[in-house]
Amino acid sequence: MYISRLALDHYRSWEHCVLDFEPGINILQGANGLGKTNIVEAVEVLSTGSSHRTSSSLPLIEKGCASATIRANVEDDETQHTYEATIVARGANRARIDGGKSQYMRDLIGRTPSVSFTPEDQRLVAGDPATRRNFINQAASLLLPHYAQLLQQFTHVAKQRTALLKQLGDGTNTDLQYSQQTVLSGLEIWTGQFIDLGMRLTQERNDVIARLGEPFARIYASLAGDGERAALAYEPSFDEVMLFDDPGAEISRHFQRIYPGEVARGQNLIGPHRDDLTLLLNDMPAREFASNGEMWTMALALKMALYEAVSAQFESKPIVILDDVFAQLDESRRGQILDFAMRQDQVLITVAAASDIPQTDVVHAHVIDVSALRRQSQDGGDADLAAMMAQLAARRETDR
Numbered sequence: 001m002y003i004s005r006l007a008l009d010h011y012r013s014w015e016h017c018v019l020d021f022e023p024g025i026n027i028l029q030g031a032n033g034l035g036k037t038n039i040v041e042a043v044e045v046l047s048t049g050s051s052h053r054t055s056s057s058l059p060l061i062e063k064g065c066a067s068a069t070i071r072a073n074v075e076d077d078e079t080q081h082t083y084e085a086t087i088v089a090r091g092a093n094r095a096r097i098d099g100g101k102s103q104y105m106r107d108l109i110g111r112t113p114s115v116s117f118t119p120e121d122q123r124l125v126a127g128d129p130a131t132r133r134n135f136i137n138q139a140a141s142l143l144l145p146h147y148a149q150l151l152q153q154f155t156h157v158a159k160q161r162t163a164l165l166k167q168l169g170d171g172t173n174t175d176l177q178y179s180q181q182t183v184l185s186g187l188e189i190w191t192g193q194f195i196d197l198g199m200r201l202t203q204e205r206n207d208v209i210a211r212l213g214e215p216f217a218r219i220y221a222s223l224a225g226d227g228e229r230a231a232l233a234y235e236p237s238f239d240e241v242m243l244f245d246d247p248g249a250e251i252s253r254h255f256q257r258i259y260p261g262e263v264a265r266g267q268n269l270i271g272p273h274r275d276d277l278t279l280l281l282n283d284m285p286a287r288e289f290a291s292n293g294e295m296w297t298m299a300l301a302l303k304m305a306l307y308e309a310v311s312a313q314f315e316s317k318p319i320v321i322l323d324d325v326f327a328q329l330d331e332s333r334r335g336q337i338l339d340f341a342m343r344q345d346q347v348l349i350t351v352a353a354a355s356d357i358p359q360t361d362v363v364h365a366h367v368i369d370v371s372a373l374r375r376q377s378q379d380g381g382d383a384d385l386a387a388m389m390a391q392l393a394a395r396r397e398t399d400r
């Protein structure tokens with residue numbers, strides 16, 4: 001599988017941009033700040049429905065604009081499809097497949113499977129838990145068909161519950177007995193849904209982490225040398241799901257105990273939004289014991305494990321994104337990741353300087369000069385876009 005053409009409209013720093021990729025290695029080369037990461041991030045968003053760089057849509061949209069569009073022509077064996085994502089500042093993001101009707105963004109997830117390696121990956125080991133939750137969410141969205149919808153529902157319920165806790169805490173509407181009763185019964189309903197969705201999310205995250213655990217340990221041992229034992233340990237906030245036959249009743253009791261604290265702070269104090277994942281090295285938490293180099297190897301192994309799970313799931317090789325990773329890695333890890341990249345259907349690499357890539361290993365690469373692309377997109381973006389749309393219309397005509 002590979003992307004043959006990508007078009008962006010009002011995506012971050014790109015007002016318009018159309019670029020052609022080839023199967024195999026593609027190198028986006030250009031000075032800092034030109035928008036290389038923005039391009040490969042757009043592929044990640046189209047693939048997984050989210051970016052590892054932000055949890056909200058707004059930063060993905062060009063400043064001052066209301067929406068951004070990402071379009072890609074994707075070739076797989078004899079078939080070609082056009083996938084389109086529209087990211088909006090307000091409301092729900094939308095998707096379109098082959099120019100058809102507007103669909104949910106989650107309907108696009110996994111159609112162009114990809115795995116990104118980025119400088120932020122090292123934070124997967126020692127960064128804050130939100131980074132690891134983001135990774136789990138992206139991985140689970142790719143690997144489990146209903147996960148993205150479940151996460152969306154949970155996030156909505158969590159927001160509603162927070163709003164009610166805040167109302168109770170700051171006394172809004174509580175001067176009347178009637179309105180306090182309304183808020184309390186609303187809270188009871190939202191709490192029931194929060195527990196139900198939260199338990200399902202916990203179970204699904206547990207399944208995904210279990211699936212990644214074996215390849216992660218094996219790949220780490222092969223990168224770091226035999227005898228090194230790496231493992232993943234899921235730390236769910238709703239640990240009752242793993243411990244009890246009737247976890248719902250236990251979690252309900254837990255909520256009753258913490259009710260005064262939740263009202264005082266106006267927050268959901270327990271739930272999957274507090275989950276974490278510990279990466280273990282020789283049975284010790286790597287965040288406290290591993291060296292900088294070992295943390296990098298663990299991060300690479302985790303992403304390669306995800307790659308392996310996604311490949312098995314879709315029976316095709318995901319697109320591999322190597323965003324600015326070469327400058328960060330030492331020679332041996334550069335070699336390991338490049339060796340991995342050379343075996344893929346398509347790899348998108350961003351670099352500031354060509355010298356960052358060990359050139360001897362890259363035999364054939366399609367090099368894209370991002371500074372020329374920026375000039376060209378300012379001059380002829382509309383014409384390129386029109387050509388892409390005409391190509392799509394012509395194909396639809398042929399398909400009829």
Ligand SMILES: Nc1ncnc2c1ncn2[C@@H]1O[C@H](COP(=O)(O)OP(=O)(O)OP(=O)(O)O)[C@@H](O)[C@H]1O
Nearest residue numbers: 012013032033034035036037038059061062063352
């Ligand atoms: N929503 C946005 N609207 C407009 N510009 C944005 C937006 N988000 C980011 N940018 C701009 O995009 C630029 C960064 O782009 P990007 O991170 O892709 O650069 P890069 O070429 O990968 O650079 P580096 O080599 O330093 O990583 C910055 O100038 C930033 O201000």
